[in-house]
Amino acid sequence: MVEKIPQDKTENFPSRSYCFVPDCFLHWFAVHQQYCHEYHPTWPFLNTSETLVSTNGIFELGFFTPGNSTKYYLGVRFKKVSEQNVVWVANREYPFPNSSPALALNSEGNLVISDGRMTYMVANTSAGNGAYAMLLDTGNLIVTDKVLEVFWQSFDYPTDTIFPGMMLELDFVATSWKSTEDPAPGLFSLQLSSSDQLTLMEGSKVYWSSSIYTFGVLSHSNWYGYGITWPMNYTPEISKMVLDVYGQLKLQSWSEDDQRWHSLQSSRCGDYALCGAFSICNETAEVPCGCLTGFRPVSADSWSKGNSSSGCVRETDLQCTKNNDVQNDGFLHMSKVDWPDNPRYLDFGSANECQSACLNNCSCTAYAYYYKRRDLKPPCLLWDGSLLNLKQLSADDIYGMDFNLKLATSDLVNQGKKI
Incomplete structure (x- = not known):
């Protein structure tokens, strides 16, 4: 199903990881079409006034212009989320300057974006004219065929976001946006090591490092060798781990009550009561913990040694x-x-x-x-x-x-x- 959307909504649609999709899983999706959408090669099959929506209604594929930018990108977003909703960008370094691009599978089975003057290849599969694209309920965009072989999937090429259903292998790299209005690769990157460490890099310098278990949502997977996964049974329906433009890795869940993202944990101020009582943790400061105005450390000696958990007193x-x-x-x-x-x-x-x-x-x-x-x-x-x-x-x-x-x-x- 292609869903028509108003033009103003379109304009505000506001190194690798691997998620293995076994044949039996894809067969289940293909037989039970209520769980996914599929598209056969037609030109164009998705333009800037249309979106492709997963059957569970959580994810949406379409063109968007970030912030005040006038450049068009193709991305997957959380459909029901009004802010900071893009989780994957196809052409993050190659935006289109006007509203005329369209996405299609060409006769060779390649997924391409074209506006008549410029063509960007999203997926080079050479799968032939029997290929088609599917947006799964996990938010994974795949190119497959009648025998359900996966030729390409967006989970192999993350941008700045990890979300439930993804699997991270040793060559995993996610990169922050360049700015809040430019999804091109920014200064910060997130990598996975064989010692079960998540490492944040600022250019070539280690910025932060911690165990994969720090955020409480990643765990080992026994599928096909080494892999780290975010299980689908994680409680919040809409949640993500995002590397923002400031170099902070944040675990967030969306609240329908007050319509905003809530940070459950972050790479700088993530530990519960990290700075103790009557303190404030500044995620962008070199030394994150500090006492609130009108307060002083309970133990100046502990604070001087980098342990602020004792907190502050009036x-x-x-x-x-x-x-x-x-x-x-x-x-x-x-x-x-x-x-x-x-x-x-x-x-x-x-x-x-x-x-x-x-x-x-x-x-x-x-x-x-x-x-x-x-x-x-x-x-x-x-x-x-x-x-x-x-x-x-x-x-x-x-x-x-x-x-x-x-x-x-x-x-x-x-x-x-x-x-």
């Missing part, structure tokens, strides 16, 4: 807890953060009401008011006691949230602000 006690004087406490506003764990949700109609609720509760240490929530949760969030896993995101991260930390007035005066 420089000045809150007046609420000291003298029951709530008017001498206030809030330090922070922006572009990923909220700490375990907030309480209260149904207040304004940010001022939310602020007052925290100010008048001596156990409350921070609040946030998110009036754009699309789910049914109340917009006022309060945190009681210790704050854990607060993360500072980059200045241009569109998913950064506002956050208000309760401090004693004297600490706020030193910062030159109070709210």
Whole structure:
């Protein structure tokens, strides 16, 4: 089925790994056509106003223009996700400058993109005119034939994203985008070693390295020798591991409730409570852990040795807890953060009401008011006691949230602000 989509949606469609697809698996897909879509060679079979959708409705193949770019790329994306949804790009180094390209299988069985002036070969298979393309429910685009031989598959050529169903072999390499609007290979790459290590490279320099088990979703596969896989039974329906343009490897799941990606773990701030209580982890800083404003390390000696797990303690006690004087406490506003764990949700109609609720509760240490929530949760969030896993995101991260930390007035005066 080819699905027609509006032109404005098309414009915002906003080294190798290996996933072996055995013949019996493909035969099951071919017999039960409700689980995949197939296309026989016609010209054109997919243009910039059409998409190919997997039967489970999760994945979609089509042309897109990233951000404000006017260049066209062919990619696979999460269909139901509104932001940062592209997981694979076919022509990442060879974009088309206008809206006229189309994708087709030619008479030789090769998958090509052409606009009449330029032709880019996505898959050189020489499978003949009996070949056809299928978008599997795993998001894997394959070229196969009547006897279900796999001549080519997109899982062999990852861009910046790993997602359930993929298998990683020793020659696996994923590369970050050059920028948020340019999917060409960027500065950072992710590699797999025989010692079960994931290694992030910045050019030729090792940037970060950790076990494949760090993120809790990758495991060994016994299929056909050495291989690392992300099993399909991983809980979130829409999830991914992405190497972003800043060199951070992030495990994320999509929330239908608030329509945004939630980072479950990352290569810099991934360990739970890595920096301890009342600290903040900055994923782009050379030394990621730091105490929040108005706090100091519990153990300066441990912090100086690189162990920040003991966390931080207040420089000045809150007046609420000291003298029951709530008017001498206030809030330090922070922006572009990923909220700490375990907030309480209260149904207040304004940010001022939310602020007052925290100010008048001596156990409350921070609040946030998110009036754009699309789910049914109340917009006022309060945190009681210790704050854990607060993360500072980059200045241009569109998913950064506002956050208000309760401090004693004297600490706020030193910062030159109070709210």
